[in-house]
Amino acid sequence: MSDKPARIVPAADQTLRILTMMSRARGPLAASVIAAALNIPRSTVYQLLDTLQVNGFVVHVPESRTWGLGTAAFELAGGYARQEPIARLGRPLLASLTDRIGESTHVAVMSGRDVVYIVEERAARRPALVTDVGVRLPAHLTATGRAMLAALPAEQVRALYPDASAFADRTGRGPRSLSQLRVLLRETRAAGVASEDGEVTAGMRSVAVAVRDHTGWPVAAVATTWSDFGTIDTARITVAVTEAAATLATRLR
Template sequence: MIPDDSSAASDAPQVPAADQTLRILRYLAGRPAPVAASAIARDLGLPRSSVYHLLAAMAAHGFVLHLQEDRRWGLGTSAFELAGGYARQQPLARLGRPLVAALSDRLGESAHLAVMSGGDVLYIVEERAPRRPALVTDVGVRLPAHLTASGRAMLAALPREQVRALYPTASSFPDRTGVGPRTPRELREVLREVRARGYATEDSEVADGLRSVGAVVRDRAGWPAAAVAVTWAGDAVDQSELVDAVRATAATLEARLLR
């Protein structure tokens, strides 16, 4: 877990507002669910009025979001963009590439590693198996998270309030093949099944005739850092073997990230 930053620094910061903003972001990143502004002020020892002003400014730029019904605050999509940028540049892709390559070699199917970017997944590692169908999951490609196994694996690891903020209405669900969840209620049911199984699936929701399984990779704070997935065509595959291999690869990558 990310440690709380509730103690005052030994040297007074030269830019107090910037220091307080970063402390709030760090605090929210270490929480498993959104929290009340009063709790942020109490735990960080900050004036409540300052916390509200800073949260409003961060919300305007997408770094936090306000769950009005619950009167709580959580990380916004811009914070995930920063995390994704770091992941793309350094440890995640570097550590994940040999594991994803080994997974593809072992199964003889295409495998990939993706991170969340707002309501999309962004592919950062792609290993194409020989003589397998062409995929749309090249490195740098974005796809709607709710349609992909990778995205569902990560969405299921987010607090439900965070998912609700990403998918508030039926208009939040772009479509590719006419298959897949189209309302918040349908997505909640899909993610409930993912949590119960411990892995995600999709069938012809990204491309006709292609299926995938995916498993989440969590960071030290328990947030979904990435997801490992395998894609194949048709039914002539032992899906249980794929599931076991994908989950084992995700667990290995998670362990290496936590070292």
């Protein structure tokens, strides 16, 4: 290996520092705040933000004159989240959760406006599900997607769902507009758990809880799905899923 010191490309270094700062913020930031905090000329910050916006890594919020992370940054974060750590740590947790509640469980991560299932544990004598590992489903229709969307800043949700065409449909149920989604996510935050009832597959229900990293960003969600025929103790299942999500978050940190 070479002993030569690494060469720093100023523009690349400044871009990465901006993205790092934005990823750690609780919401969109003004360019002037970024410039002052990172000691980068404001004109340079605007140029870099414009380039990042063209490539989808940031989004401009004109009402507040601020900048937030865009869908490309979200894809990048989701790509990292789909790697081995979450799957490796989540697999034994799901096995234990399924044994405890007797229902099928899964872990999903965000990928743009979709969720991607990375771990699944099927319960014995339970209906087949569409949530095989690697399957993508619209986030706004799934409990796992709603759990993660509810943990995002409002500006991020708006960037993901800019118009009505972003709202895919499967069973004729679920939000059809950003205003409807916002109401649903507000209810999810108040409840502390996300749910869906027949919006992915008719006759099936799910609950999910987000798994947050040390900054509060939702890197995954833990969920369980069951048939809505018969009697089930939803409160007991919700507690178990919440505990599993908290344990996975702790282990990831």
